[in-house]
Amino acid sequence: GQQVMQIPQYQHVQEGEDFTTYCNSSTTLSNIQWYKQRPGGHPVFLIQLVKSGEVKKQKRLTFQFGEAKKNSSLHITATQTTDVGTYFCAAWGYGGATNKLIFGTGTLLAVQP
Amino acid sequence: DGGITQSPKYLFRKEGQNVTLSCEQNLNHDAMYWYRQDPGQGLRLIYYSQIVNDFQKGDIAEGYSVSREKKESFPLTVTSAQKNPTAFYLCASSGQGVQPQHFGDGTRLSIL
Numbered sequence: 001g002q003q004v005m006q007i008p009q010y011q012h013v014q015e016g017e018d019f020t021t022y023c024n025s026s027t028t029l030s031n032i033q034w035y036k037q038r039p040g041g042h043p044v045f046l047i048q049l050v051k052s053g054e055v056k057k058q059k060r061l062t063f064q065f066g067e068a069k070k071n072s073s074l075h076i077t078a079t080q081t082t083d084v085g086t087y088f089c090a091a092w093g094y095g096g097a098t099n100k101l102i103f104g105t106g107t108l109l110a111v112q113p
Numbered sequence: 114d115g116g117i118t119q120s121p122k123y124l125f126r127k128e129g130q131n132v133t134l135s136c137e138q139n140l141n142h143d144a145m146y147w148y149r150q151d152p153g154q155g156l157r158l159i160y161y162s163q164i165v166n167d168f169q170k171g172d173i174a175e176g177y178s179v180s181r182e183k184k185e186s187f188p189l190t191v192t193s194a195q196k197n198p199t200a201f202y203l204c205a206s207s208g209q210g211v212q213p214q215h216f217g218d219g220t221r222l223s224i225l
Contacts, residue, residue: 030211031211033213033214035214041218042203042216042217042218042219043156043203043205043214043216044216045213045214045215048211048213050211088155088156090214092211099144099161099163099169100158100161100171101146101207101214103155103156104155105155106154106155108153
């Protein structure tokens with residue numbers, strides 16, 4: 001099935017270090033959403049980006065949508081143990097699938113205290 | 114509180130048996146979705162429904178069936194034709210258009 005690529009697949013950081021995950025598409029995206037899934041839990045919506053070059057912040061989290069709308073990133077400043085989980089990007093209308101939300105492959109973040 | 118309720122939380126299936134996973138939402142959302150998640154993997158779409166009495170196959174529909182007789186309910190049946198059903202099943206719903214998806218707590222299905 002269709003997927004949006006995310007890198008890295010896994011990252012282990014020391015508490016206090018920064019973390020970034022990248023979402024890449026070969027085609028232009030109309031929008032991008034980000035979700036967080038805690039271990040054993042379900043995905044929870046974080047944010048949606050729509051405009052080219054858009055940057056949004058939520059406390060220590062910074063979300064960016066690329067100028068060409070083909071990539072996006074999530075940056076966490078000074079990670080905490082509560083940031084542990086898998087971060088997914090997702091796009092509506094990817095590859096013409098207008099009625100489906102296509103999820104990225106996810107990045108698992110481990111934070112060592 | 115508004116939300117999505119999935120039941121049961123854990124389910125065991127015997128060989129040759131069909132099992133049904135329940136998903137109910139009171140968010141008044143038109144669209145509902147079923148995903149499968151294997152350990153360490155992303156979400157794969159099984160079926161989705163944009164409106165009552167209509168649904169479409171996702172990327173991995175074989176061995177599964179759904180119904181959408183009511184706006185609030187979107188049950189998923191894992192049939193005996195699904196030879197590898199062990200996974201975490203997530204139900205989600207969303208409003209019309211480009212909206213966030215709201216997920217239930219999931220059902221973990223295992224083979225006895």
